[in-house]
Amino acid sequence: MFTSFRTEHTEGFIEYRVEDLTGLRTRICPERLKRGIGGVYIPTYKDEDCPFCPGLIEEVTPVFPDGKRIHIGESITFPNLYPFAAYHVVTSITHEHSVPTFTHKQIADALSGQVTALKKQSEYVSINWNYLPSAGASLPHPHLQGLCDHQPDTLPSRYLLAGEQYHKTHGRGYFEDVRKDAERSGRDLPGTILFWYAHPVPIGEREIRCLLPLTTVAEFSDVLEDFAADLISLLGFYRDLGTSAFNMAIFFGQNKDRNTFSAFCSLISRINPNPLSTSDTAFMERLHLEPVILTLPEELASTWREYAQNMPNVPTIIN
Numbered sequence: 197m198f199t200s201f202r203t204e205h206t207e208g209f210i211e212y213r214v215e216d217l218t219g220l221r222t223r224i225c226p227e228r229l230k231r232g233i234g235g236v237y238i239p240t241y242k243d244e245d246c247p248f249c250p251g252l253i254e255e256v257t258p259v260f261p262d263g264k265r266i267h268i269g270e271s272i273t274f275p276n277l278y279p280f281a282a283y284h285v286v287t288s289i290t291h292e293h294s295v296p297t298f299t300h301k302q303i304a305d306a307l308s309g310q311v312t313a314l315k316k317q318s319e320y321v322s323i324n325w326n327y328l329p330s331a332g333a334s335l336p337h338p339h340l341q342g343l344c345d346h347q348p349d350t351l352p353s354r355y356l357l358a359g360e361q362y363h364k365t366h367g368r369g370y371f372e373d374v375r376k377d378a379e380r381s382g383r384d385l386p387g388t389i390l391f392w393y394a395h396p397v398p399i400g401e402r403e404i405r406c407l408l409p410l411t412t413v414a415e416f417s418d419v420l421e422d423f424a425a426d427l428i429s430l431l432g433f434y435r436d437l438g439t440s441a442f443n444m445a446i447f448f449g450q451n452k453d454r455n456t457f458s459a460f461c462s463l464i465s466r467i468n469p470n471p472l473s474t475s476d477t478a479f480m481e482r483l484h485l486e487p488v489i490l491t492l493p494e495e496l497a498s499t500w501r502e503y504a505q506n507m508p509n510v511p512t513i514i515n
Contacts, residue, residue: 197377198397211492215397217362217370218354222397223480224489237328237440237468241336243293248337250291257286266312269305273313281343285313289338296440298338298431304424308417310342315414320348321448323413328441330469351399351462352447359456371407371458383497387504388429389422394493394500400443400464401476402491404430408459413448416459423461433503434465441466 200213208227214220243249247256258275259265266273270291276284289298289306310323324341326333333339343349348356355370362370378384378393385392385404395403406426410416416423427444434442443464449457467476480488 197374213397217358220354220397220399222399222487222489224398224492226490226492226495228488229490234438234467235470235473236438237296237470239294239296241294241329243337246293246335246337248288248335248339249293253288260313266309268309268312269301271302271306271309273309276341281345282319283314283317283342283344285310285342287313287340287342289340293337295338297435298428300421300424300428303427304421306340307420307424310340311413311416311420314342314344315417317344317413318450319344319346320352320450321413322349322352323446325442325444327443328466328469330473330475331441331443331466348447348449351445352449352457355447355460356449356453356457359453363456369456369458371460375407381494383493385430385497385500385504387500387507388426390419390426392426392430394497395462396493398464398489398491398493399462399487400466401487401489402434402437402439402465402496403489403493404463404496406461406463408446408461410459411449411454411457412451412459416446416448427463429504429507430463432507433500436503437465437499439465439468441468 198213198215200211202209202211211224213222213224245252247253253272257265258277260275271287271289273285273287276286287306287309290302307323314321321342321344324343327338329336347353359370375391383394383396385394390406390408392404392406395405406423408416408419410418431442434440443466444461446459446461448459467473480486
């Protein structure tokens with residue numbers, strides 16, 4: 197699944213990894229954790245004049261062509277006023293402006309709002325979440341963003357194109373082999389309902405992926421409740437590791453991709469916003485397009501196993 201080599205230095209090592217299918221590269225430097233670049237989450241965001249808070253959201257946000265917004269539980273879904281995709285919708289997740297933790301219902305309802313708005317789109321869809329400004333959220337009020345474009349974005353397009361060739365060469369889907377390799381290597385995360393694993397060539401810090409048993413966004417409703425339950429557990433895991441901020445993206449394919457592509461979620465932790473934090477994105481990530489990662493995926497999976505043993509109400513694993 198990937199190729200790696202290490203360079204030793206006086207303080208430890210740098211491990212270079214390349215994902216064989218896509219050519220995506222990363223470098224892992226665990227000693228850099230000792231710099232203490234993160235810090236405790238300090239919530240300082242006020243709700244004054246927030247367009248996603250009750251009282252304003254119904255006044256200032258756009259509506260769909262039928263003149264309505266989508267209301268499911270606390271969540272409200274509407275078109276993005278400043279889109280950067282051919283079809284771009286936003287879901288305000290909660291009534292509350294600053295939310296340190298989420299309930300299963302809040303996450304499930306917000307995801308349902310996204311699926312309702314996106315399921316009739318026939319092209320390439322993703323559901324995305326920037327949580328807190330240090331993760332790129334333009335507003336601290338928690339919200340999801342759904343995108344649909346004529347062409348898949350760079351990351352899913354690599355898997356879509358290379359996955360077709362992999363299927364022709366091996367007679368099976370690439371993601372089947374990803375799952376087998378994760379289980380064999382111990383990078384899988386037991387105690388989850390869906391299949392999650394520590395991705396071996398991370399594109400962000402502590403990257404965890406979910407291989408969904410589906411292809412299109414319309415099918416996501418079938419596992420949405422399970423996905424929300426798993427996500428709650430994983431976000432608690434991130435908080436216990438010391439970070440609250442994160443990015444999430446769920447990438448979907450089309451019906452024609454069914455034999456060669458599995459919808460998947462990528463989840464990464466980010467540095468918490470406070471005056472003492474240093475960004476975890478710099479020239480290597482933005483200009484070289486090659487992330488510098490602090491945590492070995494194998495260690496992340498091992499830490500999850502210890503965490504999951506003490507987790508209450510661990511769901512039954514569905515194989």
